[in-house]
Amino acid sequence: MDIQSWTFVIVGLSFALYIGIAIWARASTTSDFYVASGGVHPIANGMATAADWMSAASFISMAGLISFMGYDGGVYLMGWTGGYVLLALCLAPYLRKFGKFTVPDFIGDRYYSQTARTVAVFCAIFVSFTYVAGQMRGVGVVFSRFLEVEIIWGVIIGMGVVFFYAVLGGMKGITYTQVAQYCVLIFAYMVPAIFISIMMTGHLLPQIGFGAELIQEPGVYLLDKLDGLSEALGFSAYTDGSKSTIDIFFITAALMVGTAGLPHVIVRFFTVPKVRDARKSAGWALLFIAILYTTAPAVAGFARVNMIETINGADGLGTPYVEAPSWIANWEQTGLISWSDHNGDGRMFYAADERNEMVVDRDIMVLANPEIANLPAWVIALVAAGGVAAALSTSAGLLLVISTSVSHDLLKRNLMPQITERQELFYARLAAGVSVCIAGYLGVHPPGFVAQVVAFAFGLAASSFFPAIILGIFYKKMNKEGAIAGMVSGITFTAAYIIYFKFIDPAANTSEHWLLGISPEGIGTLGMLLNFVVALLVNRLTGNAPEEIQDMVESIRYPRGAGDAINH
Amino acid sequence: MAFKNKADQVAYWKANLRLMLILLSVWFSVSFVGGILLADTLNQFRLFGFKLGFWLAQQGSIYVFVLLVFVYVTAMNRLDKKFQVQED
Numbered sequence: 001m002d003i004q005s006w007t008f009v010i011v012g013l014s015f016a017l018y019i020g021i022a023i024w025a026r027a028s029t030t031s032d033f034y035v036a037s038g039g040v041h042p043i044a045n046g047m048a049t050a051a052d053w054m055s056a057a058s059f060i061s062m063a064g065l066i067s068f069m070g071y072d073g074g075v076y077l078m079g080w081t082g083g084y085v086l087l088a089l090c091l092a093p094y095l096r097k098f099g100k101f102t103v104p105d106f107i108g109d110r111y112y113s114q115t116a117r118t119v120a121v122f123c124a125i126f127v128s129f130t131y132v133a134g135q136m137r138g139v140g141v142v143f144s145r146f147l148e149v150e151i152i153w154g155v156i157i158g159m160g161v162v163f164f165y166a167v168l169g170g171m172k173g174i175t176y177t178q179v180a181q182y183c184v185l186i187f188a189y190m191v192p193a194i195f196i197s198i199m200m201t202g203h204l205l206p207q208i209g210f211g212a213e214l215i216q217e218p219g220v221y222l223l224d225k226l227d228g229l230s231e232a233l234g235f236s237a238y239t240d241g242s243k244s245t246i247d248i249f250f251i252t253a254a255l256m257v258g259t260a261g262l263p264h265v266i267v268r269f270f271t272v273p274k275v276r277d278a279r280k281s282a283g284w285a286l287l288f289i290a291i292l293y294t295t296a297p298a299v300a301g302f303a304r305v306n307m308i309e310t311i312n313g314a315d316g317l318g319t320p321y322v323e324a325p326s327w328i329a330n331w332e333q334t335g336l337i338s339w340s341d342h343n344g345d346g347r348m349f350y351a352a353d354e355r356n357e358m359v360v361d362r363d364i365m366v367l368a369n370p371e372i373a374n375l376p377a378w379v380i381a382l383v384a385a386g387g388v389a390a391a392l393s394t395s396a397g398l399l400l401v402i403s404t405s406v407s408h409d410l411l412k413r414n415l416m417p418q419i420t421e422r423q424e425l426f427y428a429r430l431a432a433g434v435s436v437c438i439a440g441y442l443g444v445h446p447p448g449f450v451a452q453v454v455a456f457a458f459g460l461a462a463s464s465f466f467p468a469i470i471l472g473i474f475y476k477k478m479n480k481e482g483a484i485a486g487m488v489s490g491i492t493f494t495a496a497y498i499i500y501f502k503f504i505d506p507a508a509n510t511s512e513h514w515l516l517g518i519s520p521e522g523i524g525t526l527g528m529l530l531n532f533v534v535a536l537l538v539n540r541l542t543g544n545a546p547e548e549i550q551d552m553v554e555s556i557r558y559p560r561g562a563g564d565a566i567n568h
Numbered sequence: 569m570a571f572k573n574k575a576d577q578v579a580y581w582k583a584n585l586r587l588m589l590i591l592l593s594v595w596f597s598v599s600f601v602g603g604i605l606l607a608d609t610l611n612q613f614r615l616f617g618f619k620l621g622f623w624l625a626q627q628g629s630i631y632v633f634v635l636l637v638f639v640y641v642t643a644m645n646r647l648d649k650k651f652q653v654q655e656d
Contacts, residue, residue: 066626071607074625078599081630085595088637089588093644207627211617221617239611239622249604274655279644283637290630297626557581558653560570 022165046284056138064365083259136443188386250522258458318347463527486535
């Protein structure tokens with residue numbers, strides 16, 4: 001069978017599985033819909049959280065990014081895993097004990113203020129939409145490359161599947177589907193990585209092979225070879241990178257704190273039965289994520305060596321274009337690889353300087369990797385199914401955050417408190433349906449700034465939610481004035497900085513114009529610090545939180561008495 | 569109140585914060601200090617084919633993170649039992 005038939009079979013089977021699970025786990029109450037009635041086992045919840053978290057960006061783009069960035073790629077690896085330590089230690093258990101459905105719920109109740117709730121709802125919806133548009137796009141790209149359908153049909157099929165199980169099953173359907181999606185995506189990621197590791201270094205585990213000697217050149221470590229190749233071609237050494245230390249520091253911190261503040265991640269910890277389980281499930285989630293995240297840099301390294309050697313030839317003189325392997329032609333059709341023969345010698349050459357004749361999109365590294373390494377067709381199809389699983393699972397989680405923000409935080413808790421549970425459930429499904437359509441539209445017609453706004457999502461989460469939640473738990477005297485002032489100033493500062501450098505004056509987006517040398521990607525860290533400072537100052541000036549709020553904060557600090565996440 | 573007395577409640581919270589700060593300082597040291605601030609210095613040392621600073625940034629930190637969370641889970645469960653504020 002060829003790649004296309006294999007892809008139809010494997011992707012089709014995985015879709016059938018997701019839909020089957022959705023029918024089995026459909027939701028009948030709002031509590032089912034929002035938090036799966038708080039009845040999910042910690043290991044299952046850990047897998048679901050991992051699938052929720054690992055998006056098309058983690059699966060498809062991250063290894064490619066690292067492959068091109070070398071050491072600098074570590075910001076994503078540390079940033080997107082380190083956040084879970086913060087989550088597990090500082091947020092998850094307390095939010096679970098608090099026992100509500102959503103992040104705006106916590107902010108609104110802890111700060112006894114509808115204004116605070118509304119600010120939080122707005123942030124949650126904005127962050128989630130930013131994210132979900134990118135996911136739908138990811139589905140479209142995978143479909144168009146492997147099934148050779150138009151991107152629009154890929155997006156519509158993806159939308160249909162997500163609509164079916166998110167709208168029908170709510171959190172319960174999503175959680176169990178995500179468990180299946182985690183299994184699909186991790187299997188799809190590991191199989192080619194292990195194959196390639198064995199072929200290149202003889203080691204089964206990519207994490208070990210990454211630091212081992214090459215089979216073809218005994219005595220030469222893979223990474224030393226890569227450093228040598230990079231420098232010879234005019235790149236900076238692979239293990240050194242080119243960003244400044246302060247920028248790396250701030251970007252890593254912004255990604256970590258942003259992770260801990262993302263509403264679709266936090267809400268996962270409401271779905272387990274006990275506080276103890278919330279702690280444990282953060283641990284499982286991180287373990288499941290770590291499997292992919294420690295493999296990704298290895299994949300990045302292998303892919304980099306393979307790619308350079310395929311294009312430049314083992315002798316470094318360039319491979320004649322007529323002898324180029326078929327994957328180059330395949331990806332040229334999608335426009336993600338291109339070759340222009342500047343020196344007219346008929347050979348391809350890849351370098352950082354004027355010798356360069358290739359444009360290679362970083363997004364193709366994971367998808368093209370099995371082809372580059374000549375793996376069998378079914379492995380390539382598996383990778384396609386994994387990419388789709390990663391995109392769908394994250395979209396579903398985000399759509400749920402959007403729909404609960406609308407039906408629960410905005411309508412039930414704010415505008416229409418008199419609606420019945422049935423009506424609330426109806427609005428939740430309606431909101432999910434409408435958001436799927438908007439997300440699909442954004443996927444087909446991506447506004448030019450989708451890639452740009454990713455920095456937004458993390459920066460905003462870091463500079464708004466995180467300090468408000470941390471102070472809400474660890475500083476019981478924090479009052480609403482302080483929290484609101486902190487959130488507003490943190491967001492405004494961060495958004496203004498990003499908008500200025502990304503949209504108003506992109507030409508000035510260079511390190512000499514940046515504040516303290518911090519890029520827009522890392523500015524969320526400064527926004528977060530500003531939020532803390534403003535919140536504490538305003539709190540000092542406006543008096544402490546009321547006594548009953550302080551008592552409530554005391555009560556979320558120990559596990560005993562955590563009820564179901566249904567009392568509101 | 570779930571605690572026997574106010575003193576217990578204060579002691580529990582103190583112990584919790586202490587544990588948290590110790591674990592967070594490890595978290596900070598491996599990633600921000602080892603993997604970023606001192607990465608260049610640590611790169612002089614080798615771990616098999618890896619330069620140490622590079623390894624910490626792309627592999628080591630992640631392993632330590634996973635470990636930290638499980639240490640926290642175990643230690644907190646023990647603390648909950650000691651103060652009898654565990655669930656069920």
